[in-house]
Each structure stands twice: as structure tokens, then as C-alpha cells.
Amino acid sequence: MIERTRSWLDDRLGLSKLIELGSHKTVPVHRFSVFYYLGGMTLFFFLAQVCTGVLLMLYYRPSSNEAFESIEFIMTVVPFGWLIRSIHSWSANLMVFFAALHMISVFFLKAYRPPRELTWITGVLLLFLILGFGFSGYLLPWNQLAFFATKVGTDIAGKVPVMGGWMVRFLRGGDRVSGGTLSRFYGWHVALLPAITTVVLFVHLALVQLKGMSVPAAGEEESRRRPSMKFFPHFALRDLSGWIFALGVLAALAALFPWELGEKADLFAPAYENIRPEWYFVFMFQTLKLVPGGEVAGIEYEAIPILLFSAAGLLLLLVPLLDRRAAREGRSPGWSMAGVAALLFVVGMTCWGYASLLPLYVVFISAILLSLFAFITRGSGKAEDR
Amino acid sequence: MEDLAVLPRRRFLNWFLGTSFGALVASVLYPVIRFASPPRIPEATTSQVEAGDVSDPLLMAKGFKIIRFGAEPVILLKVTDAEYRAFSATCTHLDCIVGFQKDRSRIFCNCHGGAYDLNGRNVSGPPPRPLTAFKVNLLAKGSEPAKIVVSRA
Secondary structure, eight states: OHHHHHHHHHHHHOHHHHHHHHHHOEEOOSTTGGGGHHHHHHHHHHHHHHHHHHHHTTTOOOSTTTHHHHHHHHHHTSTTHHHHHHHHHHHHHHHHHHHHHHHHHHHHTTTTSTTOHHHHHHHHHHHHHHHHHHHHHHHTTOBHHHHHHHHHHHHHHTTSTTTHHHHHHHHHTSSSSSHHHHHHHHHIIIIIHHHHHHHHHHHHHHHHHHHOOOOOGGGHHHHHHSOOEEIIIIIHHHHHHHHHHHHHHHHHHHHHSOOOOOOBOOTTSOOOTTOOOOGGGHHHHHHHHHSOSOEETTEETTHHHHHHHHHHHHHHHTHHHHOHHHHHHSOOHHHHHHHHHHHHHHHHHHHHHHTSSHHHHHHHHHHHHHHHHHHHTOOOOOGGGO | OHHHHHHHHHHHHHHHHHHHHHHHHHHHHHHHHHHHSOOOOOOOOOOEEEEEETTOHHHHHHSEEEEEETTEEEEEEEOSSSOEEEEEOBOTTTSOBOEEETTTTEEEETTTTEEEOTTOOEEESSOOSOOOEEEEEEEOOTTSOOEEEEEEO
């Protein structure tokens, strides 16, 4: 009976061909192999976001009169509501963190070299989409922080030359941040962005399968010497162990540090002291704080860092097309140096924004955890891995 | 001979179908873009509002309060017992709502650290322009505390 069902499905779906294909997939083994797990980890947090997000939609109400109260209801009345909402918030932050870590490792290992340019470009697009999720999801609790973050964030769009005015109105659904803005952001957060992300993510993952894993120049010799690892079951099981660990971390964070709700948005109250965006926007926030008021040739000073950040985003997207040296030689110290400078700027500005070295500790702790994971998952080199 | 006759006709058809398709796309996109751009709703023009009276405990304690001037937040300052001032409470930097630091007697925005003096002039931090001033009148009636009326300057 089971055999008949299997062969019936196989005739129609070609499952055995897929399984055959999957059984040939291998992952190179060298001392940078641990970085191959970061993308999968980001994917895990994305899946956690989809699951918890769908659950939150059962109770959340996207209107300025009800949004805050509905989350209060989720946090205090709905069984395990505190767990689902806190996991959604924590997982969102960890997803941004791992997407960034994944991108940084791919950048320094030059995995964007031909023929993987499009994998990089779709990856950077996914990072921007994730930030879009972060920004739109931020407003949904309709608390003070949400209100001011959205006021500032959308006002920044107004600094774009020519299109600025229209963009602010388009983002806000009117001249001011109001209930209309909440409706728009909700629609984008639960429908438009997920639809776009699903397509881009599918292309990104398909490209990874088609082109295989990139081996960095510094790991080439080692990966020739050492037998590569079968994806099924060896790499997949290691991936899974990481995912199970991440699930435990999410549950622990949600239980020990439930996400705060803050105070309901008051459209007629001053911004509270030490108001600050989420950590991944702090470096831009701190930069904006440092730019004095003034105008040069009709351009306000604050438009300059905003334009520079936009240009940096575009540059990041196009790295594989611009870095010709990595394409030829596998190495490009100039681009690596620029990457280090950018990282120092981002981490430094973040530390300054928090007036604390905590961001630096987070970098160190992640490096230690990653080394530990590299040690645990290292290929044994035994025949069964081949 | 036949080729010469066929090619222009094919080119004409391609051009014709191409532009038709372009027009079709445009006729679909135009309403979509117009739909997504929020309609302009004229806000009721407010020329003056009554902002409570001078015995307001919030105003006495903190030296300021934010009042609703239509849809716009306006900051009302108590400079001395007899002098009140009002400015637009929208920071000229990136649209946050400003507050008042009584101990340093300045208007301050907590978002990016912009500071204005008691005349609404931007004195430090990122704000590019001063705050728009509003007019404040006190209406005294007998022994009751005077009413504060804020109006456009």
C-alpha cells in the first residue's frame, strides 16, 4: 500500500529524481566551512518569523485605536501570547544579525566572484527586505517608540531630491504619521514584503543549489586535500543541530527577557529621553545626530549623510560587478580593507550611539560561539562523510 | 520582391502590438499608482485654540505643555508668571516632537539632540531652521485664573 502510494506520487512528481539529485550534493570541507551554516541559520529565523507572524495575526488589529490594546491582550490574556510575541521580536533581531553576519562572511571570503554575482545581489536584496520588515513591523505595536521611529524614518525619505515629497506622503498615507500609516505598514509587513521575499528567497536558494558552494582562495588547497561532506545527511544534520540550538535560545530569550511593549503612542507628547531606534539602525541614527543644521547650495546638511548611506547601499549591491580583481585573482585586498573600514564605522558608531561597549562584546561572543560551532561540526575526514 | 513587402508589414505589426502593449501596461499602472498615492484631504484650518488656564498643574510643574493646534502639536512655554510663549512643537530636523528643559531653559528634541532657545531659534544640534512662533494671549476675567489663547502669528 505504502509502496503503491510512493510509486503513484513518484510517477507524477518525479520525487526519486529529486532524491537522486540531493544525494549527490556535497559541501567542501576546509577551515572556513563554518561560514556555510550562517545562511541556513538566517533561513531558520525567517521561518520562525513566518510561523509566529501568522499566529500573531489571529489577534492583532491594525488600527490606531486597537493596535496597542490588541498586543496588550496578546501579552497578558492569550495563553502563550507573551511567548509567541517575544519570539517574533527576538527572532526578528536575530534574523537581521545572522543575515548581516552571513553577508559579512560572504564579502570577506569573496564568494560573490563569478559565477555567483546574482547570488550576492539577491542576498543583499534579501537583507534590504529584512530591514524593510524590521522598519514596517516596528510601527505595528503603535507605541511611543514606534511613532517617533516612523516619523523620523519616513521624514528621511523626504530628503530625497525631487521625489521626496511624494515618497513621504506615499509612505505615511497622508501628510502625518497616523492610523493610515499603520494600515499601510501592516499591509506591507504581512502581504507585500512576504510575497516579494518569497520570490527573491527562492531565486537565492535556487542559485546556491545551481552554482554550489564557493571555496575561498585561502581554502582551495585544503578543500582539494580533504574529502567534501555529503549534504544529506552530514551537513543537513549539522544544520539541524544548529537550528535546534537556535530554537532553544529563542525560547530562553523570550522567557527571560520578554519583549517590552512600552507606552501607547501619543501624537501630542514630546519624544522621551534616550529614544533610540533598533540596534541595526543606530549607526545611521548616531551619524544623523552629529550633522549640524545648515544648508549648502540649497541642500540641507542632513541630506548629505542620507544620500551617502543610499550610495553605500547601492555600492554594496553591486560589489561583484565592481570588484574585478577578485573575479580575476580570487583576492582583492583593497575591497577587504574597505569592508574593514565600513565595519569599524558601523560598530564604532553603534558603540557611540549606546555610549557603551556592549556592541563590541556581542561581536566577541558571536566570534567565540562561531568558533565553537566550527569545532563541533568539523568534518571527521572519515570514509562515511564522503 | 516578396521579402521587401513582408518585412515592413511585420515591423509595422511589431510596432503596433508593442505600443498597444505599452499602452495597456500604462493604463493598468496609472490607476494603481494613483490609488496608492494618498488623496489630499484639506485639514480644517485652525486659527486659534484655547489652551487651558494659567493654573494648569502640568504647566506649573514642568513649565510647558504640548497642545493640539488642529492636527499640529504646539509647545506652550511658561517663561515667567506673566509671560507665555508658543512655538510649533515639530522639530525642524526630522519631524520629532520637542520638549522643554526647565533647568537649562531651552527647547530640546530627544530624538537627535537638537536645541532651540526660548525664542525658538535653533542654537545647537542638527535642526536647520527655527521653530515657527505662535501668538499667546491671556484673557483675564474677574478673579478666575487667566485663560491662555494660542493663535497663528
